[in-house]
Amino acid sequence: MHESTILPLDTLPIQPATMANSLGRTVVIAPHPDDESLGCGGLMALLRAAQVPVAAVLVTDGTMSHPNSQKFPPAARRALREAEFADALRILGVEPTASLLLRLPDGATSNLGPEAVEAAVASLVRYLTEWKPATIVVPWRRDPHPDHRTTSRLVHAAVARLPNPPRVLEYLVWAWERAAPADLPRLDEVTGWRLDISAVTAQKQQAIAAHRSQIEGVIDDDPAGFQLAPQMLVHFARPYEVYLEALPLTTATT
Template identity: 65%
Template sequence: MLGPTVVIAPHPDDESLGCGGLLALLARARVPVWCALMSDGTMSHPHSTKFPAPARQALRETELRLALCELGLRADCLLPLNLPDGRVPGPETPAGQTAVARLVEFFQEKQPATVLCPWRRDPHPDHRATSQLVQAALQQLPHPPRLLEYLVWAWERAAPADLPRPGEVSGWQLDISSVLAEKQRAIAAHASQLPGSCINDDPTGFTLAPTMLAHFASPTEVFLETTVANAASLIQSSSDLLSA
């Protein structure tokens, strides 16, 4: 059983893309869920004058809260860390050490049984730094929660070296067909990151490509879990994940 869960999102939208279905299933089962947002999300459209950096940050945080509500979570479940988008620090830096301390405090306060975090080698520097910060925080807990890793950019950009190595992790495939509509509404709540974005004055700005979005229209989600000694890789159904 996953139990109370914290999802770690490097940017607003990662939570909906990578594990929105699982979050919706947890909410439906009345399992407490919280979200820690690592970056301020401002670098999606860095040259916008219509939405300067503070406005971009406020917009993206508002979108995230709306997405969480679409998944059935409380809008006030969010902890924003406001690290610089595109430059999330590693745990060896002073800023990273501060972020680790905030995560430790958050975990101690919420006492999650499970933490959801981006795949450690997901091919985006903020995702990799986020994984390192989470790992550093979990190492400071006397009884660390279960860690499940979700995929975002690995679907399109992973190099062979980014993929799981033999015996490194077990794969978990989750049936989210019953909550796929909620996941799609949550993704749609991140409207500034989708084609037709209201931030329309930055030609270099980022929006999710239709080919990328197609990966997250699937009725399944994939999670990776570090392999323990003598544990075989297996695929587990949603009923197995959400019940003892």
């Protein structure tokens, strides 16, 4: 892909924190526990500070972060990561009981069969129909992690079934570190902006830190287990978050 066709993420226009208020009732979709805080923690904190209702959907069970742990077998890993997810939401001012846990297999969502896909989409449709968000925030459609891409497809399939589809914004997580040129947003498919979150950066960092199993080595018996590297976390310590929105009549696909 030619560089001139890539949306310049680091020079997108800055929108003031008050812009968040215009999004209305918002649902944030997280493929894994921690994606909500990394990608959208500032937005959620700003929305709740303005008393705008916010909820979250957690798509996978998070168990593949440390698949070889004996101290934390799969059920314990899921419980730990869901507890961290709930703690992060509380820090951001979001009531965890408003969240939806789909508990799809971590690291294997791209292998779901038709029945499992239909069940996940139907669950999302029921939840969104009940919650009636004005805005849904989902992972960037080509974020370079299979679970992130599957999450995008599931959410867009659910939105297509809603009689009054909400606005859909996209956020980046792994694209900051691992994106190939073809993964990056193009000028002909999306527009974007940087949301000023400087007023709530400390709150966002506290929410990220709540995911202790991903940062502090809480699960210490799987040397090959996943940890968020310091160089990765730098991308989420900035005083802004990037949001993308499909251009009208775009024909781009995921």
